[in-house]
Amino acid sequence: MKIINTICPNCSVGCGVGLIVKDGKVLGIYPNKRHPINEGKNCLNGRTCHKIINHEKRLKNPLIKKNGAFVEVSWEEALNYIASHLKKYNGDEITFIASGKCTNEDNYALKKLADGLKAKIGHCICNSPKVDYAEVSISGDIEEAKNIVIIGDVFSEHALIGRKVIKARDKGARITIFNTEEREILKLNADKFIKVDSYLDIDLNDFKDDLIIINAPIDTDKFKNNKFKNFKILPVAKHCNTVGATLLNIPALNREEYFNLLKDSEFLYIVGENPALVNKDILKDVDFLVVQDVIFTETADLADVVLPTRCWAEKDGTFTNFEKKIQHIKKAVDPQHKALEDWKIIKKLAEKLNINLGFESFDELHKEVMSYLKDLN
Amino acid sequence: MKYLLVRSTDKEILKRAECGGAITSLFKYLLEENIVDGILALKRGEDIYDGVPELITDSKELLNTAGSLHCSPVNFGKLISKYLRDMKIAVPTKPCDAMALKELSKLNQVDLNNIYMLGLNCGGTISPITAMKMIELFYNVDPFDVVKEEIDKGKFIIKLKNGEHKAIKIDELEERGFGRRKSCQRCEVMVPRMADIACGNWGAEEGWTFVEICSERGKELIENAKKEGYIEVKEPSERAIKIREKIENSMIKLAKKFQKIHLEDNFPSLEEWKKYWNRCIKCYGCRDICPLCFCEDCRLEKDYVDEKGKIPPDPLMFQGIRLSHVSQSCINCGQCEDVCPMDIPLAYIFHRMQLKIRDVFGYVPGVDDKIPPLFDFEK
Incomplete structure (x- = not known):
C-alpha cells in the first residue's frame, strides 16, 4: 500500500489529494497536508474524486456503431474507421472539441491535430466566467482583501476558495454575495446577500477597492474599461483545466458559442464533453460523430465511434489552476482495461492521417507544452 | 530490564536515523526474519515537510523511512483498520497512533496480535x-x-x-x-506505553536510543533482535532515567496548562460556535478521517439527518451524532480539525467532551484496558 499525491480533478482550485493505492487499485483518498493550496483539506466533491476510476459506466473498449448498435472493436479498427471517414471532409467541416477536464498535454496534442487538418477547435467553458487569461493577471490574495464581492456560490462549488473568504472575514473583511438562488450557506456567511435574477445585470457601481470573485458565466471584458480601476478580479473556472485549455489558445466558448459551433460541424470529434446532457438535438445534424471519454455519456450514445480514455488517476500530465499555476498530476494506477491516454489516441490517429505531431513520447510532448506556455508569458 | 539504551549495528542506519536508529533496525529485523509482512511507515516525499505513509515490504527501502518528520501529522489508525487488517505489520506509533490502535482493538476494528507497535516519544507535530x-x-x-x-x-x-x-x-x-498543532499542545501522552516499546532521545546518550519496554512482546523483540545482531544494548544510568522522567512530567504539566487555556479560558462562546457551524459544508471530512469512526452504515447519511444536501447541516444533529458516537473514545489526535475545509476547531469540542466523560467514568481512551463506558454492557 502506498499513497500517491496528485491534484484533484474536480474543479479549477487545484487542491492536492492523495490516492491510497493497494494491489494496483485506488481504495480511497488521503489528505495531503503539505499541499500549499488546501493543506490536506478537501471538499466532498474532491473527496469522492476517485469514484470515476471504477465508475459503472466506464468505457473499456473502443466502440463502433454498426446497424444502430455499438460493437466492441480493436484500437486499430476504430482508428482506421475514423481516419477513413475523416478524409472525406474539408478542414472547415471538421470540428474538434477540447476539454477543461483533460491535461494540457492532451489538449495541446488535440490542437496540433486540428491545426494540421486546418479544422476548427474550441472548448466549452461551461458555467465559468469568460476570461482572457493571457491578459488578466490573477490576484489571488483573498485572505488579505478588505471588501470581497462574490458573484456566484464558491461555498458549495469551490469550498477551498470559500475557506479563504471566511479567513478574510475573520480578519474583518466585508463580504457581499450575489447569487441567483437563495442559499443558507451564502446568507449566513455574507455581510450582505443579494439575490439576482441574472448575473448579467449586476451593478457593481457601489463597490470600490474590492476583490471580485466571479464564479458565474460572465464575460469579464465588461469590467475591462470601467472607471473603477481598483477592481481586482478573481475568476473561478469550473473545470480543473479550463484555464489551461484557454492558455493553449484553444478558443474558450460560452454555451451559446459552443452550441453554434457544434451545430455548424459535419465531422465532430468531442473529447471529454457531454453536450447531449443539456440538449440532445444539438447534435442531430452532425454527419459523423466521434466521442472520446472516460465514461459512456449521453453524447457517446449518439456517436458513430466511441473511444475509451484513461482518467486522471491513470496518467501523467499537468493542469493549470484558477491562479494559472501549473501542477503535475501523477499516475497512480494502470487502467483495468484498454483505455489509452487522450494524447496517445490523438497521436495514433494523426499517424493514420500521415500527420506528424512532432513528439514521440509523453516526456517530449510535456516539454513542448511547457515551452509553448513559457513563450506565451 | 525496563529501560534500555539501544543502538543499531548498521552504519548506514546510524547515519540516516535519529539517535541510535533502534526503530529502523528493529523494523529491519522484523521484516528480514519474516515476522511481519510489512512496515507501515512515513517515507520522506518532496522535502522535510512531506511525510507520505507507505507499506514497506523490502528492507532495503527502510532507510528512506529513517529519521523523524515532525511536520507530518498523520495518524496510522484508520489506514490500518481500513486497509491492512489482514496483514501482520509493524508500525512506528506516536502516542496518538498507539492510542488509536489500542482503542480500535477494543472496538474489534484491529487485532493487536497482528501489529507490532514501536512507539515514538512525541512532544507534538507541526502542520x-x-x-x-x-x-x-x-x-x-x-x-x-x-x-x-x-x-x-x-x-x-x-x-x-x-x-x-x-x-x-x-x-x-x-x-x-x-x-505545534493545537491538539498536540494539549496532549498529555508523550510516552506511548500502550505500544510494545517506547523510544526516544529523552535521557539518551549521544548516538543511542532510549527504550522503555512496555510489553512482553516488546521485551522479546529487543532480546531477539539483539541475539540476531541487529542491535546492541546497554543499561542507561539512573540519572538518564530521572532526566527522561523530568522531561515527561514537565511536558504533561504544559499540556494541562494548554488544556485549561484552550478548553476553558479561551473556549469559543456559543455565539462563536454558531459562527463556526454556519460554515459547515457537510463534506464528511471529519467523519472520514476520524480513526475511531468506523460504522459501515452511518447515521449521518440517513434521510432524517441528511436533509437532502442542505448546508450548513443542523449542528445538533450532525456534530451531535458524531459527538455521541465518538467522544468517549476521542484520543484528541486532531485529524478532524486538520482536514476541515472550513477550519472549524472540531478537536476543541471533542477533546473537551472526552475530558467531561473522563470526569464521570474515569475512562481514558487509548490508555485504559477497559471497554469504552457506553459499550461496557457488563456493568
Whole structure:
C-alpha cells in the first residue's frame, strides 16, 4: 500500500489529494497536508474524486456503431474507421472539441491535430466566467482583501476558495454575495446577500477597492474599461483545466458559442464533453460523430465511434489552476482495461492521417507544452 | 530490564536515523526474519515537510523511512483498520497512533496480535504549511533551504543547506500562533506505553536510543533482535532515567496548562460556535478521517439527518451524532480539525467532551484496558 499525491480533478482550485493505492487499485483518498493550496483539506466533491476510476459506466473498449448498435472493436479498427471517414471532409467541416477536464498535454496534442487538418477547435467553458487569461493577471490574495464581492456560490462549488473568504472575514473583511438562488450557506456567511435574477445585470457601481470573485458565466471584458480601476478580479473556472485549455489558445466558448459551433460541424470529434446532457438535438445534424471519454455519456450514445480514455488517476500530465499555476498530476494506477491516454489516441490517429505531431513520447510532448506556455508569458 | 539504551549495528542506519536508529533496525529485523509482512511507515516525499505513509515490504527501502518528520501529522489508525487488517505489520506509533490502535482493538476494528507497535516519544507535530510559514517569518529562511529539522530542549531546530543551524523556543512560536498543532499542545501522552516499546532521545546518550519496554512482546523483540545482531544494548544510568522522567512530567504539566487555556479560558462562546457551524459544508471530512469512526452504515447519511444536501447541516444533529458516537473514545489526535475545509476547531469540542466523560467514568481512551463506558454492557 502506498499513497500517491496528485491534484484533484474536480474543479479549477487545484487542491492536492492523495490516492491510497493497494494491489494496483485506488481504495480511497488521503489528505495531503503539505499541499500549499488546501493543506490536506478537501471538499466532498474532491473527496469522492476517485469514484470515476471504477465508475459503472466506464468505457473499456473502443466502440463502433454498426446497424444502430455499438460493437466492441480493436484500437486499430476504430482508428482506421475514423481516419477513413475523416478524409472525406474539408478542414472547415471538421470540428474538434477540447476539454477543461483533460491535461494540457492532451489538449495541446488535440490542437496540433486540428491545426494540421486546418479544422476548427474550441472548448466549452461551461458555467465559468469568460476570461482572457493571457491578459488578466490573477490576484489571488483573498485572505488579505478588505471588501470581497462574490458573484456566484464558491461555498458549495469551490469550498477551498470559500475557506479563504471566511479567513478574510475573520480578519474583518466585508463580504457581499450575489447569487441567483437563495442559499443558507451564502446568507449566513455574507455581510450582505443579494439575490439576482441574472448575473448579467449586476451593478457593481457601489463597490470600490474590492476583490471580485466571479464564479458565474460572465464575460469579464465588461469590467475591462470601467472607471473603477481598483477592481481586482478573481475568476473561478469550473473545470480543473479550463484555464489551461484557454492558455493553449484553444478558443474558450460560452454555451451559446459552443452550441453554434457544434451545430455548424459535419465531422465532430468531442473529447471529454457531454453536450447531449443539456440538449440532445444539438447534435442531430452532425454527419459523423466521434466521442472520446472516460465514461459512456449521453453524447457517446449518439456517436458513430466511441473511444475509451484513461482518467486522471491513470496518467501523467499537468493542469493549470484558477491562479494559472501549473501542477503535475501523477499516475497512480494502470487502467483495468484498454483505455489509452487522450494524447496517445490523438497521436495514433494523426499517424493514420500521415500527420506528424512532432513528439514521440509523453516526456517530449510535456516539454513542448511547457515551452509553448513559457513563450506565451 | 525496563529501560534500555539501544543502538543499531548498521552504519548506514546510524547515519540516516535519529539517535541510535533502534526503530529502523528493529523494523529491519522484523521484516528480514519474516515476522511481519510489512512496515507501515512515513517515507520522506518532496522535502522535510512531506511525510507520505507507505507499506514497506523490502528492507532495503527502510532507510528512506529513517529519521523523524515532525511536520507530518498523520495518524496510522484508520489506514490500518481500513486497509491492512489482514496483514501482520509493524508500525512506528506516536502516542496518538498507539492510542488509536489500542482503542480500535477494543472496538474489534484491529487485532493487536497482528501489529507490532514501536512507539515514538512525541512532544507534538507541526502542520507542514504552518512550519513553512513559521520558518520564513521567524527564522528568516527560505523553507526550501532547510534540509533537516528536530525538536530538542524545547526548541525547534532547523539545519540549512549551508550547514548552519537555527533554533527558536517553541514557547515563543506558540505565543504567536505558530508551533505545534493545537491538539498536540494539549496532549498529555508523550510516552506511548500502550505500544510494545517506547523510544526516544529523552535521557539518551549521544548516538543511542532510549527504550522503555512496555510489553512482553516488546521485551522479546529487543532480546531477539539483539541475539540476531541487529542491535546492541546497554543499561542507561539512573540519572538518564530521572532526566527522561523530568522531561515527561514537565511536558504533561504544559499540556494541562494548554488544556485549561484552550478548553476553558479561551473556549469559543456559543455565539462563536454558531459562527463556526454556519460554515459547515457537510463534506464528511471529519467523519472520514476520524480513526475511531468506523460504522459501515452511518447515521449521518440517513434521510432524517441528511436533509437532502442542505448546508450548513443542523449542528445538533450532525456534530451531535458524531459527538455521541465518538467522544468517549476521542484520543484528541486532531485529524478532524486538520482536514476541515472550513477550519472549524472540531478537536476543541471533542477533546473537551472526552475530558467531561473522563470526569464521570474515569475512562481514558487509548490508555485504559477497559471497554469504552457506553459499550461496557457488563456493568
